[in-house]
Amino acid sequence: MLRNLFYVILFVGIVIRPQVAYAQKSLEETPQQKVLYMAKGAKIILHGNSNAAAAYQWYKNSVKLQGETAKDIVITEEGIFNVLSFNREGCPSEMSDNIKIAFATSTDVNLSIDMQTNNAKILPGQSFDCQLSAFNKSITDASGVIVSLKISGKFLYQPDPLNPSIDYDQNNQLITWSLDKLNAGSKKTITLNIKAKQPGQLDLLADIRGSQQDPEMGNNTKRLLQQIDALNIPNVFTPNGDGVNDTFAIPGLESFAESEITIANRAGANVFIKKNYKNDWSGENLPEGTYFYLLRIKDNEGSWQVYKSYITLLRSKL
Template identity: 40%
Template sequence: MFDLRVNIAVIAVLLMYALTGSATKKGAPVYAAPQTVTIVQGQTATLRAASVNGVAFQWLKNGVFIPGATQTTYVVSTAGSYQVLSTNAANCTSDLSDPVIVNVQQANFTDVAIGINAVKVSDNMDDPFRYTIMLKNNGPVTATDVNVQNKIPAEVSYKSMDKPAKGTADYDAFNNNITWRLAQLDVGETTSLTYTVKALKVGRIENTATVSSQPADMDLANNTASTTLMMAGLYIPNVFTPNGDGVNDTFEIPNLNTYIANELSIVNRWNATVYEKKNYQNDWTGSGLNEGTYFYLLKVQTANGKWDIYKGYITLIRTIKSN
């Protein structure tokens, strides 16, 4: 036998809580009052055999050997009385340790996490892009009455919504808000909702979504998620007035010079090309053309080598009526 009895130290409860095992003494065993540890259903405590000379171990639950539980530590998740035996290099086995009583409380909270991301295919303002809201129940119990709220940013316009993988969702046009409701979300379950929008202007766009559920959520930090993207596309005017007054005399496309390359083509209503230019410099005046509406096709090359395409109309007006 060992001169020192093996004891158990509770070294981790919910990965953050620690207790000290009962002291060991030489001579006759000294039985201390059992340690009691309470964990919540679905979570764990880690027990460690406090034996200086032990080289092999055997854990017991309610006096019965636990198959395969032969390491210095043992992770528990169910209620019971836990003890350990320790064997030294000379094959001497200790007395049973003092027990650790593990109680398991029924969980009365959940942990639903939310995420959101945006995927755009180009910087072209005419190309819609998509937001996806993601949910996951991190446990420990089934979440009910799950409610997601997503106020759509003012910088975009709502276009459509895919049918959610689970639950029901609707768009409130008056408040520009999406509500997604799920009757329940099981432990470990993930699900998502995707909808399509179109940017109204260039610049930074931030979108935030929140989730609530029953029972109360144990981690409010992951109940809100945000995503930000930069819409670096071009704003292309639909009218210019080349009348020589020095104001709006050319077809000017702001920030066009931020792209690696560009190609511009202008056609009339009969689809005849009236102007085209590679590396356009914002200098077209519509020379020789009548007033009226023309149509443009603009290609711009982004920093990653990809070409974005813009299509639209431009109205040429030479005479400005005065009041």
């Protein structure tokens, strides 16, 4: 038997500036019934797609539609639709999944959210921009729109006091962006600056809701994982007074609660010991060569991490 695949092209059929707005969906078989909403007076074209099919038969509410044997069918009414396909020998496929067509009321909206960050990977103590974009893809103005961003992990965020539409609940790690109105077919964007506190991942979950009914909830959330790398400790520095790389500097070290560093020469003698290291060791009065360090850092949860490796001191330029 043929296995029938089914996909849908949805034409909203509303004139906006003055073009016909449309959205397209591609569906394969699913055990769940798909629901599509359209405005009255609009049309939806359902398109049957089955390998080696020679003919089709469309059904509405489990009743055969006489004369509807083409791949495409134009829908202008509510109902539950599905289709069979037939090969050249007349053998039928399995019945496709149901597609339910329903009229959207004039007060329904279709809100969606998008989220992007500008850095794939950052270090503790570094910041990244998180851009939130709110869309109203419907023909109706949306009111009472709330965009929320829930962040799981260790981070710092300072709300902009000049932007009263942004609220930050530090206890629940929740940032809320309030929009009084989001016009039909429009988009609004805001950029938040977030600072990472320790290695690991930040789990960012954005959500959009409005005061009106939103029949299409599948695009109301967006999740991203922001990678926070461990310390990127250099293995060479050049204290030659040129103002570049003159100290053993460890980016992101300042974001940790405490640190301790011990540096030894090849003979095992300690040449530098410091608590709460300030990235200021220049190897003064020491010869060029390889030195070995033991770095302990304490995160904001009270846990200690240990880094052990070597650092090469070169006074000539690289």
